[in-house]
Amino acid sequence: MTLPWLRPTWLQLISSAQQGRLGHAIGLPWLPELGTDKLAEHLSQWLLCQAPNKGSKACGRCKSCLLVHAQHHPDFLRLGEDSESSIGVDSVRQLQQRLSNTAHQGGHKVVLLANAHNMTVAAANALLKTLEEPPRDSTIVLATNRWDSLLPTVRSRLQHYQVHAPGVETLAQWLTQHAQTPVQTSESLRLWCQRPLRALEALQQGQDLSASPLEAVLGLQPLAKSTNQAADVIALLDEFETLLRDALWLSMQGAAQQCRAPQLVEAAGLQRALSLEMIAVADIEQALTECQQVRQHLRTGRGLNPQLALQRVITPFLAKLQPAATAQA
Numbered sequence: 303m304t305l306p307w308l309r310p311t312w313l314q315l316i317s318s319a320q321q322g323r324l325g326h327a328i329g330l331p332w333l334p335e336l337g338t339d340k341l342a343e344h345l346s347q348w349l350l351c352q353a354p355n356k357g358s359k360a361c362g363r364c365k366s367c368l369l370v371h372a373q374h375h376p377d378f379l380r381l382g383e384d385s386e387s388s389i390g391v392d393s394v395r396q397l398q399q400r401l402s403n404t405a406h407q408g409g410h411k412v413v414l415l416a417n418a419h420n421m422t423v424a425a426a427n428a429l430l431k432t433l434e435e436p437p438r439d440s441t442i443v444l445a446t447n448r449w450d451s452l453l454p455t456v457r458s459r460l461q462h463y464q465v466h467a468p469g470v471e472t473l474a475q476w477l478t479q480h481a482q483t484p485v486q487t488s489e490s491l492r493l494w495c496q497r498p499l500r501a502l503e504a505l506q507q508g509q510d511l512s513a514s515p516l517e518a519v520l521g522l523q524p525l526a527k528s529t530n531q532a533a534d535v536i537a538l539l540d541e542f543e544t545l546l547r548d549a550l551w552l553s554m555q556g557a558a559q560q561c562r563a564p565q566l567v568e569a570a571g572l573q574r575a576l577s578l579e580m581i582a583v584a585d586i587e588q589a590l591t592e593c594q595q596v597r598q599h600l601r602t603g604r605g606l607n608p609q610l611a612l613q614r615v616i617t618p619f620l621a622k623l624q625p626a627a628t629a630q631a
């Protein structure tokens with residue numbers, strides 16, 4: 303599957319590398335729903351490939367490529383992919399050890415450090431030493447969507463590359479092509495621009511994107527009949543959790559443009575609700591805990607009415623948020 307919105311960044315990376323200007327440490331966004339995890343993976347594979355096709359793509363056939371696919375490449379280390387776990391000094395030591403070895407495949411060594419904002423301060427300080435004196439023939443690809451949470455000294459050692467989300471027209475075309483169902487551009491579709499892969503998944507599950515989950519979550523539309531299905535309810539819970547995590551981020555003075563779902567945040571009137579102290583951090587944390595409990599219940603399928611369970615989590619929070627959303631609309 304091609305992700306056309308990643309192409310400009312990809313070409314920039316390849317052109318830097320071909321001109322010998324690619325840094326030892328690259329900063330990329332980590333937004334799996336936008337596919338930037340694939341960008342980081344492709345870059346890693348391309349750097350390790352022994353015979354890149356015409357210079358712009360990993361060959362997919364050499365020993366290095368096969369080892370990457372099998373997740374067994376001795377010169378490639380992936381860290382931090384669990385977005386909920388912190389990255390400690392031990393992981394950074396592992397990274398340092400991997401990079402200080404001689405390359406087994408005789409070429410490059412690559413470490414992909416995802417969710418880099420999860421590094422502890424001690425880990426970030428340890429990493430800083432490696433960034434200051436990078437080992438030969440090695441690249442660290444450091445990815446996060448929360449640059450503000452990284453030590454400025456780490457941030458400043460990286461060569462940064464931006465990714466731009468598709469516009470609503472590109473998104474509609476791309477979805478039409480991949481979901482094999484016509485998708486029209488609309489205001490609701492705009493809510494999905496930052497999350498095209500999630501939108502595709504939703505379409506494939508038969509969800510109507512014009513009735514965005516956020517609207518359902520916010521009570522702007524009645525929940526569709528199908529939301530009695532546990533899977534649909536879990537999808538709505540995911541949306542709600544994204545909103546809650548952004549709320550936590552904003553409550554820590556995080557930048558609005560680094561929210562995971564900026565359009566959702568705007569539509570929910572979240573910033574206003576926080577600034578007016580209509581919701582407190584404790585409310586957000588409680589709602590997150592309840593989301594996890596409901597999700598667990600739904601997965602084990604123990605005699606719970608999915609829609610009621612969903613409403614029980616969401617309604618109290620929305621009751622606090624709703625006046626802000628209405629005021630903004």
Ligand SMILES: [Zn+2]
Binds near residue numbers: 352353354364
């Ligand atoms: Zn290859």
